[in-house]
Each structure stands twice: as structure tokens, then as C-alpha cells.
Amino acid sequence: MFVARGAWGTTEIGIIAAYLAYFDIAAQRVADVIPIFIEADYLGEICTQLTRTLSKKLGLTGPGAEERCRGLTVEVATVRKQRESLEQRKKMRRGFGDMEGHSQCVSWKR
Numbered sequence: 001m002f003v004a005r006g007a008w009g010t011t012e013i014g015i016i017a018a019y020l021a022y023f024d025i026a027a028q029r030v031a032d033v034i035p036i037f038i039e040a041d042y043l044g045e046i047c048t049q050l051t052r053t054l055s056k057k058l059g060l061t062g063p064g065a066e067e068r069c070r071g072l073t074v075e076v077a078t079v080r081k082q083r084e085s086l087e088q089r090k091k092m093r094r095g096f097g098d099m100e101g102h103s104q105c106v107s108w109k110r
Helices: 012-058 065-073 077-105
Strands: none
Touching: none
16 A cells, blocks of 8 residues: 655554545546446347347248348349449549549640
8 A cells, every 4th residue: 555655754644645545546436437337238238139129020030031131131223233333433433543643644735
């Protein structure tokens, strides 16, 4: 245990002050941790209940679950087309970005 030295010396008051400071800090640390434990327990319970509810409502377990899961993972044709279009635009932009460093190769001035 740290014993206060200096102005208080090793007198009884200094020893008491050191212990009070220690217990004050320790009590504050305990008070800071309690809400963290409560929050973690609360969020853990929410996660558990959410998983159960989603599994039940989406039919991820039980008879026919495999077929339902396949159906949930199938990409809709319109979404697929939009994704492919965006990927193509992304590739084109990357290509134009690569060309920016090579502007000396093309002369636009006549």
C-alpha cells in the first residue's frame, strides 16, 4: 500500500489520507464498471432473442428450411443487372483514373 509522504509525512493522518484516496478510487472504478456489465448482459439478451425471432420468422430451422434458405439467397434479376452495371461503371472509372497520370501521352492542343 502506498503511504503518503511529504507534507503529511508518515503520520496517522497521512496514512489515513492514503487509504481514503485508495478506497475512493477503487469505489469509483467499481461504480464505472457496473453499468458496463448491465449493458453487456442487456445486449446479450437482445442478441439471443433477436436470433431466435429471426430464425423462427424467416423459417431458418425445421422442415423445408434448406429450400427457404436457398430462396433467400437467390439474387433477383433486376438487382443482378443493376449490380453488374455498377461494377462495369466502377471498372471504367478505375481505368480513367489510371489514365490521369499519363496525360503527357495524349496532346489535346493543336
